[in-house]
Amino acid sequence: MSASLPKSDETTRKLEAQLLRSLAEVGQVEVSARMGVSESTLSRMKGEDLQRIASLVSALGLKLVRTDALTVDRADFIAVKRMARNWLDADLASLGEEL
Structure with missing residues (x-):
């Protein structure tokens, strides 16, 4: 873990990376269809909301499985x-x- 990042920031970064890897594995077309949103909406979420979602998961002490x-x-x-x-x-x- 980087000495310059607090544990929660490091955890958030790892969660965000995990979400991006999973999205890449499943595919944006498939994920957007499962969510019932357009690909462009998912793309915007990825750019605007993903870090906040990862931060929320981290703050709650949860992890993704x-x-x-x-x-x-x-x-x-x-x-x-x-x-x-x-x-x-x-x-x-x-x-x-x-x-």
């Missing part, structure tokens, strides 16, 4: 990693391996 993504609570993720490590330690111990 694809609709098919599976998200889990950080504490649950850490718990699963600990269980996996415990299982692997026990498995290696049963084989006579030492970490």
Whole structure:
């Protein structure tokens, strides 16, 4: 992260870049059709509103994920990693391996 940008500005920049990448992947024609707006309206939104939208998402402490993504609570993720490590330690111990 750049030392000159506050964390929220850096997060906003990354969110804006993520939105632009996703828009490029799906295509402006398809996205405008899904939104029910013209391509020119979407283009204006991209130029005028995208940074404010990214800033709002950042200020709310949210992040963007694809609709098919599976998200889990950080504490649950850490718990699963600990269980996996415990299982692997026990498995290696049963084989006579030492970490």
